[in-house]
Amino acid sequence: MDDDRPGPTRGILRPAAIPAVYGLDRLPPSPALADLVALYWRVDWALAPGAVHDSLVISHPGVNLSVEPDGVWLTGPVSGTYRRQLTGAATVTAVRFRAAAFRSLVDRPIRELRDRVLPAAELLPLPADLAGRVQAAGDLAAARTVLEEWLRTLPRSAAPELAELDATVELIESDRTIHRVDQLAERTGRSVRGLQRAFADAVGLSAKRLIRAARLREVAERALEGTVDWAAVAVELGYTDQAHLVRDFTAAVGTPPARYARQAAG
Template identity: 45%
Template structure:
């Protein structure tokens, strides 16, 4: 088990990536074709902090549900609207399956909004096989073996794909690719869907409102720009991202991250 993922490979949403890269190894693995309509990718986080201080990681989450095999038990993580904070210590690893936006609806069999800001034991949603998979994942340091165990578990339990979930995933992809979008009515016009229908679809399938998804995409972009290592014109960036002015961006960023964007860029 090794450390040393490059900061630029940490991915959008991981805060303080330079520091994180010294604490953990993060790798992503593609799902098989049979699982890909449900799972975007598998991720493995491994660390060895024996003899060192514990570390608190912070992430601005995406509009995805995760199934995570970890100690003390496997869990399902709904969308976290604030920053996701996790403290690690000692030596360990976890494997997660990041579901496509909307795809977990078929497994949950109720609105995904019920999972917002919640972590629920996977044993309450899946049969006993989830514990067998947990043991298989945590008993090996080999990523391929971890992913194979998760794949076998999911392949035996995935329902028929839901075309509506596919449509919703495409909607999320389109609006997160355009962080300058500001208003829900703009999104509705872009997608050709009435505002009320869009809001219902997101509550049912995504778990977060279109407004939240828009706001989070802007914050992800601001955090990415802040870590590029170049001098930033914050007023211009605020306008690029659809904020009314620099102070609006600063308030939004500070509320989510815990410090203003200029201070974050220097950290």
């Protein structure tokens, strides 16, 4: 849902349309939880009565736990573009777990959580006062302290292969020369079928889908740079041609990249 890489808008679509009354903050985990947590994030908004902001994000892999006014929720890995309509005023504080690491906390394949939102208490032991303490925290740093006190108490299965999968996900995110699953398998010394099984169980999304999402986030970011040679970007990101890039981006975002760039500039 959010991003820990440099740049305040990476993955967030149409950032110019974000209301001025919308705030976003991110913090990394402490070293003791860096193998479990990707980042902590907090958003708050205060829209005028009747106003609606359509929030769109090309999601990053990983389960999110969010503390919201109506409860504590788990949002499973999102297979497409994450969309949420914001109204009124609220503050949401959340943890995004590393892509495979959440599997160490639960006794079920993460593919069962794909595109689902469910009460966090169905899968994790929640202290009765957790939500209240997080909501009362004055800023994200204070909320992180509360969340980490709880996270350290959670039982976790010993699974070294999860750390290897998280490293594989990071490779997808950082290396734009990886365009296909067979390339990823070769780089990691695993079989394509082995990667497919491991990703379904621990990440909840296929490696192919993660590669596509990483490319789409890159396309959206390039659109914010001004004049773009889309044919060159298509070649760089491994699309067969510019038309392929345009079709893929349009299917995910709802508008071609050049038009999206004009909208973003406006």
